């Protein structure tokens with residue numbers, strides 16, 4: 196495993212584990228997964244040197260936090276545990292109360308990273324950051340983070356906190372590259388971190404799915420990326436991933452992760468539906484792409500033009516109806 200070269204109280208692995216899948220109905224992995232596999236995934240992650248574990252109060256309405264806390268057991272204190280608050284009523288007393296509830300579900304005295312899940316469109320961050328500051332002062336929160344923030348709002352959050360907002364958790368992958376515009380340069384120059392979520396584009400970049408083999412769970416059935424037309428359009432990118440993977444005796448998903456990790460300010464938090472996937476993802480931290488491979492992937496990524504926005508809507512409805 197490799198770790199981020201940044202000054203934090205605990206080291207942060209470049210490949211972490213995303214746990215939205217734990218106990219969440221929308222992923223549809225069922226009870227054997229929530230009850231057993233999830234725990235096995237966490238235990239194996241620890242063995243492989245993963246220290247970054249990401250959850251949120253909203254995942255499975257608290258169930259993900261509970262499953263993760265139980266699976267970590269006595270190792271809870273040695274890992275870098277990140278959770279998120281959904282800022283529906285982001286006034287300081289509510290923020291404080293929600294942090295306590297998350298810490299209780301996780302079974303910890305301190306949240307290493309407490310993230311605002313998404314920007315509240317109506318309330319500015321001064322309000323929520325007052326709560327964060329109080330939490331940091333009493334030691335319940337180590338670092339403050341945000342998620343799905345623009346650069347402007349990330350900086351405003353820092354101004355409101357009066358200190359560093361360590362990380363911004365955003366969608367970043369070969370099919371979602373907008374963080375390259377300004378978030379990545381900012382993070383690199385200021386010693387901040389971009390936590391890449393959906394780094395495998397929710398499994399698309401594994402190359403397991405095509406028009407004839409589409410995943411059926413709710414997360415992906417409602418995602419334009421998994422429309423038959425878009426799976427067709429992703430074909431060339433998958434071919435390039437396979438070519439690079441073959442040169443490293445690796446899998447396409449591993450190359451997709453190695454690609455996001457090439458940026459020094461990025462850590463990735465892929466989810467996993469099995470221990471095998473977790474092992475493969477953790478091993479991707481060791482893969483180093485050549486400049487030529489990196490470029491080839493950029494070019495293939497640039498050429499991928501999915502159907503998105505309003506144009507995708509009728510197609511999504513047709514796909515849901517199986518037509």
Ligand SMILES: NC(=O)c1ccc[n+]([C@@H]2O[C@H](COP(=O)([O-])OP(=O)(O)OC[C@H]3O[C@@H](n4cnc5c(N)ncnc54)[C@H](OP(=O)(O)O)[C@@H]3O)[C@@H](O)[C@H]2O)c1
Nearest residue numbers: 213214215392393394395396397398401448465466468472
């Ligand atoms: N802050 C936010 O707003 C936000 C939003 C989304 C996610 N997140 C966080 O980011 C984490 C990861 O994002 P995500 O779950 O959306 O997408 P992801 O990590 O890109 O995709 C995860 C899915 O890809 C497949 N997969 C994983 N490893 C694989 C491998 N080695 N080979 C083949 N397939 C593999 C699995 O699905 P199958 O096996 O079923 O194909 C798995 O459930 C979440 O768990 C969550 O913690 C945060």
